[in-house]
Amino acid sequence: MERVIFGDNQFFAVNHISDEKSRAQSIKFKEDSAIIKTLDEARAVGINTFMCTTHDRIVNICNIIRSQPEKYKDFTIYPCMPYAHKYANAVTELGITGTIKQYVPGNFFGSMFKGGVAFLSKDYLSIMELLVDAEMKMFKNINTPVIFLQNVITDLLLGLRADEVLIAFYHYVKKKYNAEAGFITMNMPKLLDVLEKGGIENPIICASINKAGFRMSGGNDVYEDVLKTRKLRAIAMQVLGGGAIHPKEAMEYVCGLPNIESILFGASSKANIESTYNYVHAFDQQKINA
Amino acid sequence: MIKVALIGAGKMGISHLSILGANPNVEVVGVCDTSKMVNDFLNRYGKFSCFTDYQKMLDETKPDAVFVAVPTKFHYAIIKELLNRKLHVFAEKPFCLTSAQGKELIDLALHQGVVNQVGYHNKFIGTFKEVKRIVDSGALGKIHHFVGESYGPVVTKPQQSTWRSDPTEGGGCLLDYAAHVIDLLIGTLAPVSVVKGSVLDSIYSTSVEDAVYSLLELSNKVKGVLSVNWSDETYRKMSTTITILGTKGKIISDASELKVFLKDSNALPGYDKGWNVKNITELTEPVNFNLRGEEYTSQVDYFINAVAGKVPNTINTFQSAWYTDWAIELIRNNAK
CATH class of the missing domain: 3.30.360.10 (Dihydrodipicolinate Reductase; domain 2)
Structure with missing residues (x-):
């Protein structure tokens, strides 16, 4: 994985500290061309990996990328699925069964919902596989070496102790897409225990890691201890604590931690992309020199 | 260890269950839902004991506290039954469909001396x-x-x-x-x-x-x-x-x-x-566990702590x- 990965929150009006900023971003990135322009600015700085949720608008972005194979030959996307709000709004409207019926393609459920037949493990895993396939459609012919499960689903399954489903996701994306599975979580230490127990060595885990301890369940000390003593490929996200930490201070903290393979961040302006990227390299360089 | 049961494993119920499942001070003794697909999933993977009849669940699992996350129209009857059994109750919002029903439940909860909370997470x-x-x-x-x-x-x-x-x-x-x-x-x-x-x-x-x-x-x-x-x-x-x-x-x-x-x-x-x-x-x-926002865990922790007598039962009663x-x-x- 690249040292710096570009995120997509700014494109889809996700701002953790201000609803007003969300609206401003939503206006700025109304056109797909504005998203592409920002991705190109990130590429110009040297960031060739884009981690994005399976939002409807990514379909268009993928079309543009596919249409210019030469320009984007080194470009890599890490899909994160599912786009949680799509399903959350559907569950509010249709309930859990109704949502699965709506989103699982084909007539898979035709017979299952009628009878009193017990649901088998393979049924649930088939549902998971069909949902993954549906979400992956938009990335056809695009390089997707790592495929992520979104934190709401990862953490929900974690709390429900449905560890087997997490492990099955890992094996399925490896088999079907020849990709490594990644897991986004707000509960890194607990998740690592579960993945290791399931036989996944050195898993890719993307978690909030920031100086402020924001969205780090258990706190900074617990996370730092896991990074120091355990085996994982960590991606630090929310490094700016939603914008509450100055980029320089934020990057100094994460660059100083062991075992963080990549740093994920998003920004709307070329200047912010450049300065954040440069901070990472400056602090990495300092570490090497020391 | 607080023994907790859940009635209604829909959107909010599943979310509460996941948070409860990750709480080291809680033992989830039973889950009741009408969906076979949901029950089979929770039983198969989470090893939760699942029921379709909540009274049977209460009789068999003897919880200390119960989370109620069914459509609002069922709140009154179910919560009344829980209070009569002297169980602590966390109910999803809104509380009841009429103020008269709500008043009766408030008095009953007070009389029984149980912890009562409603899921207004804001x-x-x-x-x-x-x-x-x-x-x-x-x-x-x-x-x-x-x-x-x-x-x-x-x-x-x-x-x-x-x-x-x-x-x-x-x-x-x-x-x-x-x-x-x-x-x-x-x-x-x-x-x-x-x-x-x-x-x-x-x-x-x-x-x-x-x-x-x-x-x-x-x-x-x-x-x-x-x-x-x-x-x-x-x-x-x-x-x-x-x-x-x-x-x-x-x-x-x-x-x-x-x-x-x-x-x-x-x-x-x-x-x-x-x-x-x-x-x-x-x-x-x-x-200690975060599922889509701290507030969902905080409200569950607050309820569990109130049941354990560690905090007063004053928020979202x-x-x-x-x-x-x-x-x-x-x-x-x-x-x-």
């Missing part, structure tokens, strides 16, 4: 907690106006019908959506005593309202405006904002950002004269949720 969000603290400190001077707003994209096209589209089952924007911001206003300021005017507007739905606009007077005579619309697709998810205006200052807060204007310096420690902006990052207390039911009833009657 009160566990850092920014809104700080709003309450500032209001209570008196730093805003005499409060004379408020605006409570909530917008989101739940119903953005003509719907197929579900229990949420049936007002007798607890559906509609007023009960399902506006309840949150009404409860937040009441908890922050005071109960609603008079509804001066109300509009319940249908945009896409045929049997329920998609928007609620209302002019409210609180028991402390403060008047303000409620504006709620769940058919606004310019919002990615539910977005709630409260504005409170006093003679010495003003607050505008949503779940992410708190803006406070103070006329005087030294009105409140940590705040300057003029505008102050704080965000959720600095106002959030860490939790049946009584406090009843004030919200009562306000909803006043708004609905006024709009007729």
